[in-house]
Amino acid sequence: EVQLVESGGGLVQPGGSLRLSCSASGFTFSSYTMHWVRQAPGKGLEYVAAMTSKGGSVYYADSGKGRFTISRDNSRSTLYLQMSSLRVEDSAVYYCVKDEADDSRGYYGSGCFDSWGQGALVTVSS
Amino acid sequence: DIQMTQSPSTLSTSVGDRVTITCRASQNINSWLAWYQQKPGKAPKLLIYEASSLQTGVPSRFSGSGSGTEFTLTITSLQPEDFATYYCQHYNNGFPYTFGQGTKLEIK
Numbered sequence: 001e002v003q004l005v006e007s008g009g010g011l012v013q014p015g016g017s018l019r020l021s022c023s024a025s026g027f028t029f030s031s032y033t034m035h036w037v038r039q040a041p042g043k044g045l046e047y048v049a050a051m052t053s054k055g056g057s058v059y060y061a062d063s064g065k066g067r068f069t070i071s072r073d074n075s076r077s078t079l080y081l082q083m084s085s086l087r088v089e090d091s092a093v094y095y096c097v098k099d100e101a102d103d104s105r106g107y108y109g110s111g112c113f114d115s116w117g118q119g120a121l122v123t124v125s126s
Numbered sequence: 127d128i129q130m131t132q133s134p135s136t137l138s139t140s141v142g143d144r145v146t147i148t149c150r151a152s153q154n155i156n157s158w159l160a161w162y163q164q165k166p167g168k169a170p171k172l173l174i175y176e177a178s179s180l181q182t183g184v185p186s187r188f189s190g191s192g193s194g195t196e197f198t199l200t201i202t203s204l205q206p207e208d209f210a211t212y213y214c215q216h217y218n219n220g221f222p223y224t225f226g227q228g229t230k231l232e233i234k
Binding site: 035044046061095100110111 | 158
C-alpha cells in the first residue's frame with residue numbers, strides 16, 4: 001500500500017522559512033516523479049512544484065519561484081519542500097503527491113496524481 | 127497556462143439523484159483529464175483518469191466523458207458518501223498542471 005506522510009508544517013512569521021518532508025513507502029520511490037500541491041483554507045487546489053524521479057529536473061509554479069526549493073533523497077524515500085521568504089498567502093495545507101506513471105513511461109511522469117499524503121498545515125502569520 | 131473551468135460551483139442534490147459536473151479547458155487537452163473527489167479534512171482521491179478511465183476501486187456509478195475542451199463527470203444514483211467537492215485537472219503536455227475551481231455537492 002502506498003503511503004505518503006508529510007511532516008514539518010507549523011506556524012511561521014512572514015519572511016520566515018520552513019522545510020516540509022514527505023516520507024514515502026509502498027512503492028519504488030526512485031522511479032516516480034513527485035509533486036507538491038497546496039490548498040489554502042476554504043480554497044481550491046494549487047499546483048506547487050515537481051521533481052523527476054532521479055532529481056534531474058524540477059518545476060515550480062510562479063507562486064513559489066525563487067522562494068521554494070524541491071528536493072528528494074531517494075536513499076531515504078523522502079521528498080522535501082524548502083520554503084523561504086514566506087508570505088501570508090502561502091498559508092495552506094501542503095500535499096505530497098505521487099505521479100501515477102513511473103519513469104519508464106516518461107521522464108516527467110504523466111501529471112496524473114494517484115496517491116496523496118494527508119497534508120501538512122503551514123500557517124504564515126505574525 | 128491552460129485554464130480549467132468547472133460548473134456549477136455548488137450543486138444541491140439528493141441521494142439517488144443523477145449528477146453531472148462539467149469541466150472546460152481553455153485549449154485542447156485531448157483526453158488528458160483527471161477527476162478527484164475531496165471530502166472535508168481529507169486529501170483528494172483520484173476517481174477518473176484519461177477523461178473516462180475509472181481508477182481501481184472506484185464505484186461504477188462514477189463515469190467520465192469528453193475530449194478536447196469539454197468534459198463531464200457523472201454520478202448515477204448519488205450515495206450519501208458522495209457528498210464532497212470534485213475537482214478536474216488537466217495533465218496535457220507538461221507543466222503546469224492546473225485544477226478547476228471545484229464543484230461542491232450539497233445535500234438538498
